[in-house]
Amino acid sequence: MKYNFDTTVNRENSNCVKYDLRKAVFGNPDVLPMWVADMDFETPDFAREAVMERAKHPIYGYHFKDRPYYNAIQGWLLRHHQWEMPTEWMSFVPGVVCGFNMAVMAFTQEGDEVIIQSPVYPPFHHAVTGHGRKLVYNKLKIGVKGYEMDFDLLEKQAQTAKMLILCNPHNPVGRCWTREELERLSEICLRNDVMVISDEIHCDLVLPGYRHTPFATLGPEVADRCIVFHAASKTFNLAGLATSTAIIPNKAIRDTYNKYVEAMEAHLGNIFGKVATQASMEKGDEWLCQLLDYVQGNVDYVSDFLLHNLQKVRFFKPQATYMMWLDFNGYGLSEEELWRKMTQEAQLGFNRGSDFGRDGSGFFRVNLACPRAIVEEAMRRLKTVF
Numbered sequence: 001m002k003y004n005f006d007t008t009v010n011r012e013n014s015n016c017v018k019y020d021l022r023k024a025v026f027g028n029p030d031v032l033p034m035w036v037a038d039m040d041f042e043t044p045d046f047a048r049e050a051v052m053e054r055a056k057h058p059i060y061g062y063h064f065k066d067r068p069y070y071n072a073i074q075g076w077l078l079r080h081h082q083w084e085m086p087t088e089w090m091s092f093v094p095g096v097v098c099g100f101n102m103a104v105m106a107f108t109q110e111g112d113e114v115i116i117q118s119p120v121y122p123p124f125h126h127a128v129t130g131h132g133r134k135l136v137y138n139k140l141k142i143g144v145k146g147y148e149m150d151f152d153l154l155e156k157q158a159q160t161a162k163m164l165i166l167c168n169p170h171n172p173v174g175r176c177w178t179r180e181e182l183e184r185l186s187e188i189c190l191r192n193d194v195m196v197i198s199d200e201i202h203c204d205l206v207l208p209g210y211r212h213t214p215f216a217t218l219g220p221e222v223a224d225r226c227i228v229f230h231a232a233s234k235t236f237n238l239a240g241l242a243t244s245t246a247i248i249p250n251k252a253i254r255d256t257y258n259k260y261v262e263a264m265e266a267h268l269g270n271i272f273g274k275v276a277t278q279a280s281m282e283k284g285d286e287w288l289c290q291l292l293d294y295v296q297g298n299v300d301y302v303s304d305f306l307l308h309n310l311q312k313v314r315f316f317k318p319q320a321t322y323m324m325w326l327d328f329n330g331y332g333l334s335e336e337e338l339w340r341k342m343t344q345e346a347q348l349g350f351n352r353g354s355d356f357g358r359d360g361s362g363f364f365r366v367n368l369a370c371p372r373a374i375v376e377e378a379m380r381r382l383k384t385v386f
């Protein structure tokens with residue numbers, strides 16, 4: 001079956017964050033919204049059908065996750081990431097953000113240092129500061145070929161830190177970390193007894209030519225000291241269904257974590273997320289393959305357009321995620337002036353770079369999970385104003 005990613009779906013007036021909160025976020029209800037990380041593509045038919053089938057039952061009471069649900073996730077991780085694991089390693093969590101916040105609370109104390117690699121997804125920052133932990137920035141370096149980890153700095157920071165929250169692959173810079181990079185990071189963390197929380201929500205969105213390495217597959221010692229978070233939400237556009245998985249190989253860590261989650265009743269979840277996730281992981285291989293080709297087409301389009309028309313905008317092509325991280329510092333404008341030009345003149349709703357850390361100032365994150373026609377219109381508007 002050939003899926004059609006060119007179809008435009010009207011999302012207005014559906015309580016949709018990306019469209020219906022434009023006035024509040026950008027001060028302009030007419031921006032072309034290319035921010036929040038969900039997709040403007042229809043959630044695939046097999047996921048919607050599973051939800052509709054379950055919705056037909058007249059009672060939406062408490063439910064539990066059964067064997068076929070976990071089998072579907074195991075099968076997916078094995079087929080797509082060559083990662084085989086027993087069912088008991090997996091626990092339900094509503095969202096990955098909720099999951100890593102609970103890990104911070106369960107495994108660190110107030111005042112403990114937690115490392116993040118900025119610029120990075122804003123909730124990474126809040127998960128540390130929001131619970132009175134101390135934020136340590138292991139800032140990414142910009143190399144000739146793209147963003148790189150600063151291992152020398154990490155060597156020093158790991159001596160006193162308790163935890164590192166890894167974005168694997170990385171949002172917003174789009175790096176699909178290589179096995180070698182992850183091995184080096186894990187070696188430093190293991191040697192210094194720094195627990196690694198690996199957020200792998202974007203791991204299925206690795207673009208052609210790259211390959212994701214699940215952090216826990218680096219070896220038994222590494223697996224023993226980490227938690228990995230996975231979800232079908234980014235991959236299949238299910239974010240509103242709040243259904244994700246914590247994967248915890250070490251039994252003691254797992255027991256502590258699960259006790260914490262269960263005490264808050266955060267392990268229950270919702271019936272629709274369960275069936276949509278299961279159906280997606282069982283039936284979504286071909287859909288994902290076509291989605292990635294389409295997203296790569298959008299990335300190529302934007303890259304060519306910028307190279308030919310707006311050479312002051314600097315960027316590296318993403319290796320994963322459907323986001324592009326664009327550097328507008330070449331214009332020599334203040335952040336406020338850039339924001340005004342982008343939102344009021346170009347009428348474009350991109351994420352503000354400094355929300356990802358101070359080092360993101362002058363950058364914008366652009367969500368390319370949308371029909372090509374929207375991408376083309378965005379580029380036209382950029383060219384006119386910049």
Ligand SMILES: Cc1ncc(COP(=O)(O)O)c(C=O)c1O
Pocket residue numbers: 037094095096097098121167171199201202231233239244
């Ligand atoms: C790196 C990363 N982690 C987590 C999330 C959100 O996860 P959830 O909706 O499951 O809390 C996002 C969404 O953009 C993300 O980019």
